[in-house]
Amino acid sequence: MIPTGSKIRNATVENVQRPSKTWKIDFETGDIIETIDKLDAIKQSVHKILKTKRFEYVIYTTNYGNELETLLGKDRLYVRSEIARMIKEALNVDDRILSIQNMNIEFVGDTAIAKFTVVSNAGTFDVEEEVLI
Numbered sequence: 001m002i003p004t005g006s007k008i009r010n011a012t013v014e015n016v017q018r019p020s021k022t023w024k025i026d027f028e029t030g031d032i033i034e035t036i037d038k039l040d041a042i043k044q045s046v047h048k049i050l051k052t053k054r055f056e057y058v059i060y061t062t063n064y065g066n067e068l069e070t071l072l073g074k075d076r077l078y079v080r081s082e083i084a085r086m087i088k089e090a091l092n093v094d095d096r097i098l099s100i101q102n103m104n105i106e107f108v109g110d111t112a113i114a115k116f117t118v119v120s121n122a123g124t125f126d127v128e129e130e131v132l133i
Contacts, residue, residue, distance in 0.1 A: 020096060020122070027051075038122040045094050046118055050087070050129050066090035068131045071112070079133050080105050083114050087129065096120050107133075 024036040025044065036044065054065035068086055071079050084103045091097050103116045112131045117124055 039120065039125065042094065042096050042118070042120045042122055043125055046091060046097070046127060049090050049094065050127075054090070063093050068129075071131060071133050074133060076107055076112075076133070079112050079131075083112055083131060084116075087114060087116065091118070096122065 020041040021035050021037040022041045022044070023032045024034050024040070025031070025048075026033050027047070049064065050066060050068075052060065052065035053069060054067050055062060056065065066086055067090075068083065071082060071086075074082075083105055087103075088100045091100060097118055097120050099119045101117045101119060103114065106113045106115070110133055112133050114129045114131065115126065116129075117126050
């Protein structure tokens with residue numbers, strides 16, 4: 001039986017920022033090196049999200065990763081508009097990221113290069129992501 005009729009009186013809710021400490025991954029060797037926190041942890045999170053295909057791995061939720069590979073073979077005008085949206089959508093799952101700014105997309109051969117700034121609760125940093133089109 002579920003209790004009914006209870007009320008919470010004078011309850012205060014406090015938002016507390018949890019630490020973002022995680023393991024640092026050496027992406028060249030696949031080794032876990034040490035722990036990182038704050039801005040370094042957010043940078044690694046951005047890198048992992050942008051390198052992970054959405055829906056590819058059952059260990060991640062369906063919100064994790066990106067769908068940039070779907071841009072392969074598409075028109076450049078379409079790619080220009082979609083790449084910005086897809087990157088923002090993918091990074092939106094990390095609640096430490098406040099915004100994506102200064103999105104600039106260049107085309108070099110069969111590659112789109114997206115350059116942008118990530119604004120997070122631990123600081124700001126620039127990212128460059130290459131997408132095969």
